[in-house]
Amino acid sequence: MPLLDSHPPRTPVAARRLVLAHVSATYVEDGQTLTALDDLSLSVTDGEFVALIGPSGCGKSTLLDIISGLYTPSAGDIRLDGETTTTASRLGRTAYMRQRDLLMPWRSALDNAALALEVHGTPRRRARTLARARFAEFGLVGFEDAYPAQLSGGMRQRVAFLRTVLAERPLLLLDEPFGALDALSRVGLQTWLLDRWEAAAQPTRQAVLLVTHDVDEAIFLADRVVVLTPRPGRIAHIEPIDLLRPRRREMVTSAPFLAHRATLLAALGLLPSTPDPAVSTP
Numbered sequence: 707m708p709l710l711d712s713h714p715p716r717t718p719v720a721a722r723r724l725v726l727a728h729v730s731a732t733y734v735e736d737g738q739t740l741t742a743l744d745d746l747s748l749s750v751t752d753g754e755f756v757a758l759i760g761p762s763g764c765g766k767s768t769l770l771d772i773i774s775g776l777y778t779p780s781a782g783d784i785r786l787d788g789e790t791t792t793t794a795s796r797l798g799r800t801a802y803m804r805q806r807d808l809l810m811p812w813r814s815a816l817d818n819a820a821l822a823l824e825v826h827g828t829p830r831r832r833a834r835t836l837a838r839a840r841f842a843e844f845g846l847v848g849f850e851d852a853y854p855a856q857l858s859g860g861m862r863q864r865v866a867f868l869r870t871v872l873a874e875r876p877l878l879l880l881d882e883p884f885g886a887l888d889a890l891s892r893v894g895l896q897t898w899l900l901d902r903w904e905a906a907a908q909p910t911r912q913a914v915l916l917v918t919h920d921v922d923e924a925i926f927l928a929d930r931v932v933v934l935t936p937r938p939g940r941i942a943h944i945e946p947i948d949l950l951r952p953r954r955r956e957m958v959t960s961a962p963f964l965a966h967r968a969t970l971l972a973a974l975g976l977l978p979s980t981p982d983p984a985v986s987t988p
């Protein structure tokens with residue numbers, strides 16, 4: 707039996723931004739069928755921040771591809787804002803930052819960022835003006851006219867992040883958005899994302915589904931952390947995070963934070979689930 711999501715049953719369906727019910731996904735290669743996801747059920751409510759964590763290859767990117775309408779599941783239902791959807795009808799309804807930054811090498815940083823608005827019908831000049839206004843926030847001022855090959859890996863990732871944020875969809879899907887950044891930039895951008903997200907008023911606050919390999923990042927950012935099993939990805943554990951908002955960096959050394967970390971590492975199979983007395987004995 708798959709573990710169902712831990713939302714209280716009284717959460718009204720309309721408040722659920724995203725509902726995944728019994729979603730499975732397969733790939734067929736050289737006549738072999740590979741099951742990437744198996745019977746996964748999960749929901750994300752309005753304005754909720756959910757982190758998804760699991761071993762490499764367990765289907766996290768596949769899941770975001772499915773939610774965004776880029777891949778068709780082999781089974782299951784997906785609702786957005788209470789509406790049943792098809793793969794085609796999901797396209798363009800979410801803001802999605804894919805795992806590999808997919809900047810177009812022939813477009814400048816500014817034109818890459820503006821693309822998010824252009825594809826949704828904003829005229830090019832207006833899209834460029836709106837994108838340019840956000841460059842400072844992302845630490846990219848002065849690089850508007852640079853091409854991706856002239857940017858560092860971290861800067862390319864920030865341009866891709868800016869492009870995703872500009873799309874302004876109510877559901878933000880982020881696949882390891884800080885993965886290629888050095889530790890300092892990573893902490894800086896996590897804080898930036900959190901400040902911006904926590905400052906948004908509840909009705910306009912985006913729901914976020916963020917994939918990460920970093921347990922501390924998941925706890926620091928999220929309201930709930932969902933742990934997937936090794937492939938095929940199923941829900942292994944859901945951890946509601948018991949930390950107040952706004953989150954502050956000092957919280958990473960607090961007792962509840964460390965307790966969440968121990969539980970999540972155990973759920974990932976990286977720590978024994980019961981503490982080893984030999985380790986805790988002074």
Ligand SMILES: Nc1ncnc2c1ncn2[C@@H]1O[C@H](COP(=O)(O)OP(=O)(O)OP(=O)(O)O)[C@@H](O)[C@H]1O
Pocket residue numbers: 733734735740742760761762763764765766767768769805937
């Ligand atoms: N286009 C594809 N064709 C065939 N198999 C694929 C394809 N995309 C993914 N897979 C396989 O499906 C499984 C899930 O892949 P996916 O990229 O979703 O994993 P992931 O959890 O995002 O991994 P990572 O943490 O390394 O990014 C893997 O075994 C992968 O090899």
Ligand SMILES: [Mg+2]
Pocket residue numbers: 766767768805881
């Ligand atoms: Mg992935």
